[in-house]
Amino acid sequence: MVTLDPEFAQPKQQEHLIAGDAPHSSHTTLAPPPFEQSTADPVVLHFSQPETYTAPGGEDPPLFTPYEASYFVSGVGDVISHDPHLNEDVGEALYRFLLSQAVTPPQVFLRCQGSHCETHTRFVHSQDGDQSHLKTEEYTRRVVDFDFKIDIGQHIFGEPTHWSIGDTVPAYRGRMFREVGVSSEKRKAKKAEVKSAKVWDSERESKGFPPWVSSGYAWREDQPHIMDGNSVLKSSWTLRQWADDFCSSRRFLKEFEYRKVVYGWNFDALKAATRSVIVSTHYLGDLEVSLETINSMISVRSHNHLSRALSNGWIKFLLIITLIYPFLWLFRRFHHRGGGIWRVCGGAYALKRVEGASDKTCYSLAKNAGQASGSSGSSDPSMKVIGLREGVWFRQWEGTIRRAVRDRLQRSDPLLASDDPVTSTTTMLDGY
Numbered sequence: 001m002v003t004l005d006p007e008f009a010q011p012k013q014q015e016h017l018i019a020g021d022a023p024h025s026s027h028t029t030l031a032p033p034p035f036e037q038s039t040a041d042p043v044v045l046h047f048s049q050p051e052t053y054t055a056p057g058g059e060d061p062p063l064f065t066p067y068e069a070s071y072f073v074s075g076v077g078d079v080i081s082h083d084p085h086l087n088e089d090v091g092e093a094l095y096r097f098l099l100s101q102a103v104t105p106p107q108v109f110l111r112c113q114g115s116h117c118e119t120h121t122r123f124v125h126s127q128d129g130d131q132s133h134l135k136t137e138e139y140t141r142r143v144v145d146f147d148f149k150i151d152i153g154q155h156i157f158g159e160p161t162h163w164s165i166g167d168t169v170p171a172y173r174g175r176m177f178r179e180v181g182v183s184s185e186k187r188k189a190k191k192a193e194v195k196s197a198k199v200w201d202s203e204r205e206s207k208g209f210p211p212w213v214s215s216g217y218a219w220r221e222d223q224p225h226i227m228d229g230n231s232v233l234k235s236s237w238t239l240r241q242w243a244d245d246f247c248s249s250r251r252f253l254k255e256f257e258y259r260k261v262v263y264g265w266n267f268d269a270l271k272a273a274t275r276s277v278i279v280s281t282h283y284l285g286d287l288e289v290s291l292e293t294i295n296s297m298i299s300v301r302s303h304n305h306l307s308r309a310l311s312n313g314w315i316k317f318l319l320i321i322t323l324i325y326p327f328l329w330l331f332r333r334f335h336h337r338g339g340g341i342w343r344v345c346g347g348a349y350a351l352k353r354v355e356g357a358s359d360k361t362c363y364s365l366a367k368n369a370g371q372a373s374g375s376s377g378s379s380d381p382s383m384k385v386i387g388l389r390e391g392v393w394f395r396q397w398e399g400t401i402r403r404a405v406r407d408r409l410q411r412s413d414p415l416l417a418s419d420d421p422v423t424s425t426t427t428m429l430d431g432y
Helices: 035-040 091-102 191-207 239-248 267-279 305-310 313-321 325-334 361-369 390-406
Strands: 002-004 045-047 079-081 107-128 131-151 157-164 171-175 178-180 253-263 286-294 297-301 339-350 352-355 384-387
Touching: 091 157, 091 239, 091 253, 091 297, 107 267, 107 390, 131 390, 157 239, 178 191, 191 267, 239 253, 239 339, 253 305, 267 286, 267 390, 305 313, 313 325, 325 339
Parallel strands: 079 297, 253 339
Antiparallel strands: 002 045, 107 131, 107 286, 157 339, 171 178, 171 339, 253 297, 352 384
8 A cells, every 4th residue: 555655745835826816815825836846846655564454343255165964874874864965955065975984994894603403491380270390492692602703894905996786777766766868868777687787796796896896797708997087977977967966856765875885805705715714724614704894885865854764773673663653665666756766876985996008907806806815917917916915815814714713703893903923934935
């Protein structure tokens, strides 16, 4: 800001009167100074500090903060939200909510359980009139021998890969049954298409294939670059477009699901190898080896009272025993303003990933997926395996699993590190 010094801003006192005018007591008109004098007068400039805007009341304007939607976590770790901004506004809020929640990877555990049944005899008193009888009775109870789980999800690496289902794959696209196509070209999927899709989904998950691969993946050698990030979005609509479609719907009990999928390891082979190690300890009881996943779903649901009530397990149980829930199910299933499910996208989290420029990527990975040990993934030197291979992991944990079974270990918290020591003599072995 520029200001003039007050002592130089006023004309000097010896300025002349305008010719022909007489001075008056009440009003005097001064003549302008000569040009030479005006140019000779010094001008002092004062530069003040820059001014900032201050809102009325002396408070600064609030800083911009992104909107944080409300949500809660279910018993299995799924994120559930009934926030109104994620339902009625444009899909931008829902889109950003999904991206923010997808940063947290799911938790995956390998659980090993062993139990057996024991038959016992006990004495039971019975009363028959005035007489009391004592008789024996046999009963069976199940005894848990060991129960422990190992954290596999700690080996997930990298950022999640956002994927979507192809237009020709049966999926829930806004109604209560599976459809194919998008927009006005959608149609109800045929029973044969739904059955084929379910069979492939089960096989894909058990083999640890990425969620965006098609059913011809394991037998096709001419399918290049399946791990390329540009090929994972199979739908002709983007994730933002699906979010807009969900928000524009006026269905009463709608739900948008974002699935978190872990891929890269052959889980069927891993469970089979774990089972063989437990059997090698001469354990003869009932054995169960399974995978447990926590925080594998992000669900955004309608914000009305009925939808919130159905998300409460106790209220839902009360509606079932009072025979009210069947009518709500019929309303959601068949009414045009009832319910709708969007299950067309998700995030993929890698335990192991094969990268390279060879066209044999698909064939090599499918060929090695049936092996229990972790191989290099391809014989092509231009390709490489990123992440921990399941064979390497199993070699580290094999001794720990065997000792846990023999010691009849039972614990609720997962095992995070192997206790199998590596001696100096074993490290001298080539390939160990």
